[in-house]
Amino acid sequence: MKKIVVLGSTGSIGKNTLEVARNLKDKFQVVGLSSNSRWELLAEQVEEFKPRYVALCDGELAKKLQQRFQGTHPEMLAGNNCLQEMVLNCNADIVVSAVVGAVGLPAAIAAIERGKTLALANKESLVMAGHIVMSLAKKDQILPVDSEHSAIFQSLRSGKSCEVKRVIITASGGPFCDYPADKLPDVKPAQALKHPTWQMGQKITIDSATLMNKALEIIEAKWLFGLTAEQIDVVIHPQSIIHSMVEFCDGSVIAQMGSPDMKVPIQYALTYPERSPLRVKGFDLPALGSLTFKKPDAEKFPALRLGYQVAREGGTTGATLNAANEVAVQAFLDGQIKFTEIAMYVEKVISHHHFIKNPCLEDILAADAWARQEMKKCLI
Ligand code: NAD
Numbered sequence: 001m002k003k004i005v006v007l008g009s010t011g012s013i014g015k016n017t018l019e020v021a022r023n024l025k026d027k028f029q030v031v032g033l034s035s036n037s038r039w040e041l042l043a044e045q046v047e048e049f050k051p052r053y054v055a056l057c058d059g060e061l062a063k064k065l066q067q068r069f070q071g072t073h074p075e076m077l078a079g080n081n082c083l084q085e086m087v088l089n090c091n092a093d094i095v096v097s098a099v100v101g102a103v104g105l106p107a108a109i110a111a112i113e114r115g116k117t118l119a120l121a122n123k124e125s126l127v128m129a130g131h132i133v134m135s136l137a138k139k140d141q142i143l144p145v146d147s148e149h150s151a152i153f154q155s156l157r158s159g160k161s162c163e164v165k166r167v168i169i170t171a172s173g174g175p176f177c178d179y180p181a182d183k184l185p186d187v188k189p190a191q192a193l194k195h196p197t198w199q200m201g202q203k204i205t206i207d208s209a210t211l212m213n214k215a216l217e218i219i220e221a222k223w224l225f226g227l228t229a230e231q232i233d234v235v236i237h238p239q240s241i242i243h244s245m246v247e248f249c250d251g252s253v254i255a256q257m258g259s260p261d262m263k264v265p266i267q268y269a270l271t272y273p274e275r276s277p278l279r280v281k282g283f284d285l286p287a288l289g290s291l292t293f294k295k296p297d298a299e300k301f302p303a304l305r306l307g308y309q310v311a312r313e314g315g316t317t318g319a320t321l322n323a324a325n326e327v328a329v330q331a332f333l334d335g336q337i338k339f340t341e342i343a344m345y346v347e348k349v350i351s352h353h354h355f356i357k358n359p360c361l362e363d364i365l366a367a368d369a370w371a372r373q374e375m376k377k378c379l380i
């Protein structure tokens with residue numbers, strides 16, 4: 001039995017993780033659950049999985065949850081540091097980081113320092129501080145949950161790392177792949193929130209529409225697999241059947257495929273290096289008819305260029321990009337800025353940030369705070 005903690009259990013990845021755990025009850029025991037504010041769903045999850053620890057960031061709501069479970073099992077944690085506290089206190093083997101945004105970084109570092117396996121969906125922590133996170137981690141201590149990175153991780157088992165020529169990350173292209181570029185400034189949040197192939201949280205859905213998600217994934221791949229920016233290519237593949245590929249030095253290209261379902265990469269991260277049965281939609285190539293591919297349009301989606309810039313520069317640029325993007329996405333959802341202004345303002349903030357080549361964690365957090373302030377100035 002492996003003990004698992006799910007940070008962000010009420011989100012899209014969190015709920016899928018619990019479905020995997022529910023189906024593999026003989027293999028996994030859930031010992032910790034957390035949410036930012038969705039206390040009623042969290043309460044249902046606590047009733048079902050009976051974890052020893054529960055964390056709810058919102059202190060007021062945490063009181064309600066506490067009343068609900070008065071005199072019974074879970075130990076309640078609340079407030080800003082509750083994720084790290086849970087990671088440090090609970091006796092888990094695997095920490096699943098399924099929270100969204102920069103808030104995931106301290107918990108990811110705590111998990112690695114405590115020697116836990118980190119099943120990582122929270123790509124933002126690698127985008128911000130990949131050099132720190134990876135330098136602390138042992139081989140295979142971080143297992144990717146992001147479908148593209150799980151695909152690369154699985155494909156890499158076909159050869160040695162010194163035999164890798166490049167990786168090819170696939171992208172669905174998002175809802176505006178074939179949308180006229182001159183109409184992009186006027187798209188509304190409701191249009192951007194309609195993703196063609198994946199059901200996800202709001203932030204990553206907007207990131208997918210701007211292709212900022214692919215930018216974050218380029219940076220994530222660089223750190224996870226020790227690649228240069230030049231070894232990472234992106235190809236648009238609207239059907240989301242090939243989840244990514246690795247090209248080896250002999251010209252062999254190994255791809256990982258399957259119906260788009262996040263339970264597949266989540267379960268692989270939990271059961272690695274083994275596989276367990278999982279009920280997924282049938283893989284029916286004749287029914288699909290064709291798989292198509294095209295080059296991404298970096299003019300129309302400038303976020304992609306920013307991903308390569310960060311992958312080349314490193315330093316504080318990743319934390320700056322991530323923080324500026326988090327604020328910009330929220331501003332777009334709140335109707336404060338236009339869709340195309342997200343990447344435009346992120347680029348502006350990056351362009352005049354104080355670059356540090358080898359930042360420590362404090363430098364990273366300072367760059368994050370500065371970028372949030374700078375982005376807010378763009379909104380006035
Ligand atoms: P979501 O919005 O559905 O869920 C986010 C979870 O994080 C929720 O449980 C929420 O309560 C918690 N959370 C939010 N803000 C918090 C805060 N300040 N403090 C503590 N907890 C907080 O998001 P999601 O789609 O599940 O994505 C989660 C992460 O996984 C993101 O980093 C995303 O990029 C990554 N990811 C998601 C998918 C997907 O299919 N959804 C695929 C690949 C990677």
Ligand code: MG
Binds near residue numbers: 146147148
């Ligand atoms: Mg992905």
